[in-house]
Amino acid sequence: MSKTGQNQSSDPAAQAIGCRPSLTTNHSPLTTHQPSLLHYRPWRGQFRPAAWSVWPIARVSLAMMFRRKLFWGLYALGLLIFFMFFFGQYLLAWAETQAAEQTIKVGPIPIEPSRLIHQLRDGLRFNGSAYTFRNFFWYQGYMVMIVLAMAGSILVGNDFQFGSLPFYLAKPMHRWHYLLGKCLAVAVFVNLMTTLPALVLFVQYGLLDSWSYFADNGRLLAGILGYGLLLTVCLSLMIVSMAVWLRRTVPLIMTWTTVFIFCRLLGAALVEGFRYHPRWRLMDLWNDSYLIGSACMGVALDPNRQPAVWEALLLLGALALLCLIYLNLRIRAVEVVR
Numbered sequence: 001m002s003k004t005g006q007n008q009s010s011d012p013a014a015q016a017i018g019c020r021p022s023l024t025t026n027h028s029p030l031t032t033h034q035p036s037l038l039h040y041r042p043w044r045g046q047f048r049p050a051a052w053s054v055w056p057i058a059r060v061s062l063a064m065m066f067r068r069k070l071f072w073g074l075y076a077l078g079l080l081i082f083f084m085f086f087f088g089q090y091l092l093a094w095a096e097t098q099a100a101e102q103t104i105k106v107g108p109i110p111i112e113p114s115r116l117i118h119q120l121r122d123g124l125r126f127n128g129s130a131y132t133f134r135n136f137f138w139y140q141g142y143m144v145m146i147v148l149a150m151a152g153s154i155l156v157g158n159d160f161q162f163g164s165l166p167f168y169l170a171k172p173m174h175r176w177h178y179l180l181g182k183c184l185a186v187a188v189f190v191n192l193m194t195t196l197p198a199l200v201l202f203v204q205y206g207l208l209d210s211w212s213y214f215a216d217n218g219r220l221l222a223g224i225l226g227y228g229l230l231l232t233v234c235l236s237l238m239i240v241s242m243a244v245w246l247r248r249t250v251p252l253i254m255t256w257t258t259v260f261i262f263c264r265l266l267g268a269a270l271v272e273g274f275r276y277h278p279r280w281r282l283m284d285l286w287n288d289s290y291l292i293g294s295a296c297m298g299v300a301l302d303p304n305r306q307p308a309v310w311e312a313l314l315l316l317g318a319l320a321l322l323c324l325i326y327l328n329l330r331i332r333a334v335e336v337v338r
Contacts, residue, residue, distance in 0.1 A: 001058035029078055030257045045329035050173040057181025062156045062188060070150065075193070079141035081087070082197040085136055086204060088126045092117060093208045128205030128213065130220055133198050135295055137227055141260070141286045144193050146210045148235060149256045151189055156182050161247045165331070183236040195228030221298030230289055230296075234316050237323040238285075244330050260286055271305065283318070288312035 065071050096117045125131040159165040168178050202221060206213040214221075239256070246252045267281040281287055291312040294301055301309075 050177060053171065053173040053177050053263040054181045054184060056206070057178060058184040058188070061182060061185035064154060065151055065185075065189070067142075068154075071147065074143065074147050078140060078147065078193050079197070080145070081139050082201070085132070085201055086127065088124065089128070089132075089201070089205055089208065092121045092124075092126055096121070102306055128202075128209060128217075130294075130299045132205075133201065133220070133224055133227075134290070134294055134297055134299055135200055136201065137194055137231075138286075138290055140194050140197075144190060144231075144235070145256060145260045145286075147189055147193065148186065148239045149253045151186060152250070152256075153247070153249035153252045155185055156240050156243035157249070157252060159248040160244060169331070177330075179240065179327055179331070182240055186236040186239055187232045190232050191228055194231055195224065196302070198224050198228070220297055223293070226296040227289075227293035230316075232291055234289060237320050239325075241323040241326050244327060260284075278303070278305055279311065282307050282311060282315050284323065285316070288316055292316070 096114055121127045125135050159168070165178075169175060202217075202224060206217075242255060243252060246255060264284040264286060267284040267287065270276040270280040271278055287306075289312075291301065291306060291309050295309045
């Protein structure tokens with residue numbers, strides 16, 4: 001047997017870790033070759049700035065949520081409201097075309113079915129107006145709150161609870177990149193349940209009505225996008241801040257429910273029941289976004305029952321600023337070894 005064969009058979013350590021045995025002689029270690037340790041390979045990709053780390057963080061967060069069946073169940077429940085608007089608009093438009101120029105008698109009273117259906121569409125707000133989309137955003141609020149409560153605890157709270165945040169911050173990126181990636185993931189969930197279905201309803205009604213609907217309602221389209229942007233920014237900052245503060249799922253859901261449901265009931269009771277000043281409704285954060293969204297779409301509001309739009313805008317802006325300050329202080333306190 002050759003010396004090379006003897007060295008290969010007498011190197012059990014190299015064989016145990018799966019490395020190629022070194023080609024050495026019995027008395028000359030100077031001829032040793034470097035083994036390929038654990039088959040590591042050098043990085044052959046393209047190096048990019050630290051700002052590009054936002055998308056991988058958001059992508060991993062989205063994958064964590066999309067793998068959960070509970071999310072898809074809640075999302076399906078949220079789409080029930082969308083389907084109600086979608087098929088309601090379609091069925092009423094179809095019924096109006098089928099009953100055109102016909103008159104029926106109910107007793108001695110002649111009734112035109114097309115006019116009756118048209119009044120029904122206006123009464124239900126299935127007429128493609130700004131009221132249609134404002135009502136859709138309002139009704140979607142409950143399901144959005146539930147999905148965001150689950151997303152906040154999974155995407156952000158677990159990073160603090162299980163100590164994985166230092167892993168992110170140890171990378172060559174800024175803490176704001178981490179926050180922006182998490183907020184981007186939350187923004188995807190918000191728009192999947194509000195802005196995207198609203199745009200589908202806008203396109204659907206334009207196809208059912210006429211092409212002039214798109215040209216005549218440019219402001220309405222901008223209002224839908226503005227309403228969605230407002231919800232995206234405010235809800236993303238609030239749920240990330242609350243998840244950083246509470247971390248666990250149950251306290252987060254209880255606090256989130258208190259903020260968006262209990263405060264809504266309390267504000268409505270004070271204004272409608274006890275006849276307090278409408279400013280008491282500013283405690284309802286979803287109603288504040290509702291006021292600003294209505295202004296974006298050009299819908300008039302009752303000043304005797306609702307506070308001013310600028311007050312709601314000022315409150316949400318101050319709350320977003322406080323969330324940014326808290327997140328900055330909270331993440332700066334995390335010890336990172338680079």
